[in-house]
Amino acid sequence: MSAAPAPLSPLLKPPAIETHDLSRRFGSLVAVADLTLRIERGEVFGLLGPNGSGKTTTIRMLCGLLEPSGGWATVDGINVASAPEQVKMRIGYMSQRFGLYEDLTVDENLTFYAGIYGLSGAKRTGRLDTVVDFLGLEGRLGQLVGQLSGGWKQRVALACALLHQPPVLFLDEPTAGVDPAARRNFWGAIHELAQRGTTVLVTTHYMDEAQRCGRIAMMSGGRLIALGTPSEVAAQVGGGGKTLEDAFIILQERNE
């Protein structure tokens, strides 16, 4: 296991996310093997791959939810294994499974997470107004989250993840089970955030969404097998003239 790099001088901002030989085993199963990535600030970076290829495990390690078995990773320059609690203030996270309280209203969920992220007074009111406005939640504040449709739930979850203005955002299949119009809206919001400097790491199954990422990494069996812009990855995996979708299917068949 190699050591994480020493902190850089304050003038040189570290990359948003950096991993080196990052690995995770569950017993004898290798979920992620020797993953090395460098994601710059403001990128929308897509993580693609069939189920069980290690996408979620990678995100969970970067969020401090799982300890790496080998290698290292930094988020906003902070080592996730040695200082997971410091990482938590700098990231927003949307889990694959909807993680907000369905028996609380939209407003109560937002207020709760604002409190948990240590916001208070005018700062809290300001941030709540900003995210509500950004995601168009005004008319929904009094509704119980459990009664919202999939698309609205995802917006509320994103709002909660943005309250503390994290520089890095992790979205694990954020649009699974959401209708196409709501997905387009959601991606509009993601690009707006990236333009303002937020780094977004997103996993997805939808090829149209992968096309909207600046760069993508394709994973299979816990390993990185292709990295680059969507068209570069399509060419790497599928050969000339193939689309990203062709590449994905080739990959899945090779895996079976």
Added chain:
Amino acid sequence: MMMPHFWPMFWKEFIQMRRDRLSLAIMTALPVAQLLLFGYAIQTDVRHLPTVVFDESRTPESRDLIAAFENTGNFRIIANVDGMPSLDRAIARGDAQAGIVVPYDYPRRLARGETATVQVIVDAADPLSSQSAIGAAAGVAQVRNLEILSRAARRTAIPIEARVRPRYNPGLRSPNYIVPGLVGVILTLTMVLITAMAIVRERERGTLEQLIVTPITKTELMLGKIAPYIGVGIVQMTAVLFVGRFVFDVPLTGNVLLLYMVALLFVVASLGYGLVISTLVRTQQQAIQLAFMFVLPNILLSGFMFPRQAMPTVFQWVGLALPLTYFLKVLRGILLKGVGLDALWREIAVLAGFAALLIVVAVRRFHKTLD
């Protein structure tokens, strides 16, 4: 102690608790329902046992004796039968639980100064209900013997009398014994069950994953989760004491404020046990099963219903690991005996120790990771 994330956590739990109407109704109705059940249905002193009489002699002496049996209040004569077979049948069928047989020579032997026998048959399949009848039958004979013997010895005073003074519960009423204990049992049951599910419910619903990627500390998370239920515990205790006082006439002799302060320690200790259970299990179902496995020894071994002195030593030790054992002493001490801190400080110290230890263990066992 700075815990900036405690209040948001507390507030969230409080809203969720308030919104879960069914659980809230159960938590408030349970103590009163249990109390009425235990208070009215469970009486360990069995009176008025249905009794059949086979009186062979049919004399004023035999009728006098049977009246003496009935006057103890332990026997209720339901029928006179004309032979042993019908007496046996009545007891075997369960129509009667006792039978009194007065032989034909009863008055003659009495008059001659010989030992006159009377037979009392008791259905002892249920030892608890037969016990007082057996005691009363022996008592009837003894009182008669004393009368006859002192007359014969021409004494006006009996030689020795043991004057028994049943202190703290002179009427030997079972509500006085059961109700204070019930406060502790109900608190154990609800507090342990609620918190055993606390962490694991969030894990099952997927909300824990979202919560542990935030800067909230383990201690804030745990304390924020249990704090609203301290209030529930205090409400439950008040309900039981209130009904106990005004429906069952259970005395509140001692310092009630002290009792509430000790109850606070006991509630935190019970919530702590629940939290530890919550860190041991993966599903809500396992949590419920484990919580019940914990509650049962509390009811059996704490001294709530069965005296601890009668238990084998090993089980007495097990009882010492249960906060309820100490809280029961405090409850009965304050409510019935009216004693204070000077008599109960040891139990109170142990409860405080339990509360602190269990919360620390729960926090240390919990990890802000998914594996």
